[in-house]
Amino acid sequence: MRLPRFEYLRPKTLEDTLDLLADHKDDARILAGGTDLLVRMKKGLLSPKVLISLKALNNLSYIQKNDGSISIGATTPLADIIASDLIQADAAALSQACEKVGAVSLQHYRGTLGGNVLQNNRCHNYNQSQFHRSGRQACHKAGGKICYARDEADRCYSTCQSDGATALMALGAKLVLVSKKNERTVDLADFYTNDGIVPFAMESHELLKEIIIPVKGGSSAYRRLAYRSAIDYPIVCAGVLLGATDNKIDKARIVVGAMGRSPLFLAQASSSLNGKDLTDNRAFKTAAYQAMDSAAPFAVHNVGSTLEYRQAMVEKMVFRALTAAATAAIAQ
């Protein structure tokens, strides 16, 4: 498959990058690892006039421990995150999630954490070859007025299948977005527009610079289900964070991914765990069922497998993630 034509720019400094972004805005796309962007370009889903490569920007690839947080540069390869003891110890869910992204030779060396968080929403009616799509009318995401995933839907229901974003939301991560004029920090939970067509609340002249994970103790875990363990995107995934004092849970965050237009933080299921014992499997089961009930209505049949199966598996994934996090918390 040939790539469409574009102009290739490789700025050497962050300032130059932001200048270029400010000049080209919507005509430009950022090229980091390219494992998502180039595929979409090959399929004709996107044809930017300009690609701005981050290859020459070495100072965006780092993992750094600060007081009470870990900051990760946006172009840090997934392989570095998996290999990091720091992430393993303080943000296990992220480590486990990155390990699951694609296959070793595909994503781990080329793919970046920033790219994983910013990977566009997917739908098996939309992410297809040009030929496949040419057979029928354009859907919402392709600029039309039809949704093939849900009858008479008035909007796009494409699904956020990012492993990294689900784990990061469970960890309560923040994103640092920079543009030529300013720099802002936004909670990952507030970063989504709830619109499948433009899923991220981010201006076209902004660049994701850094991901900040607060470290406040507690242990986290990530579990996912996919057709094949390598290559495929998750069809259901769950990231959880459990904080406990004296084996009593005092903080819980349950996030379910690959079910909606963004990872879903399930407040009710999370708060049901407050005050419960770390060994209380029944409480985990109840929370997992609650998570399934809350997450199920968001999903539509658009990422393979049947909707019923994916909905049922939410409970399994959340339960597995909770028990894994609890086991890790007890071992601490």
Next chain:
Amino acid sequence: MEKISITLDVNGKLCELMVAPNDTLLEVLRDDLDLTGSKESCGEGACGSCTVHIDGKPVRSCLTLALEAEGSKIKTVEGLAKGDQLTDLQESFINHGAVQCGFCTPGMLMSADALLNENPHPDRTEVRKALAGNICRCTGYAKIVDAVAHASHPHEGCPDCRPYGRSESKGEE
């Protein structure tokens, strides 16, 4: 679209060539440098048949722009053997019959080579993990996994491993 002059370090040789921004590394390797060992199959990073090494790490050449590979050391399947002298891994693939149609083999070799460079004695689980991104549609994975796991040291129980299996002097009999 303007072509850009770049120098690629492929298998230890410096190659100067003109590439378009939208040329992938795979296209340049196959069409301009005639290194047709790396194959294009899916073209979207799922199958692994285009795997090459960039700075010692296996990556998909179909999802790497040629321009992005500038300044890195690229190794393709042609760069494994030294002249006619095959590597242990390649010998092992032949001995184990780990080749059916052969289309996935260059990618399998490159992924396996990267694994063996880091871990010369992998167990089967590690091999399967390292090869998880390479698809073989002949579904001959068992032989391939054996070939990689036994590449650096012949396995006593394995009938395909020399010197325990078929004798070297088979041709003379």
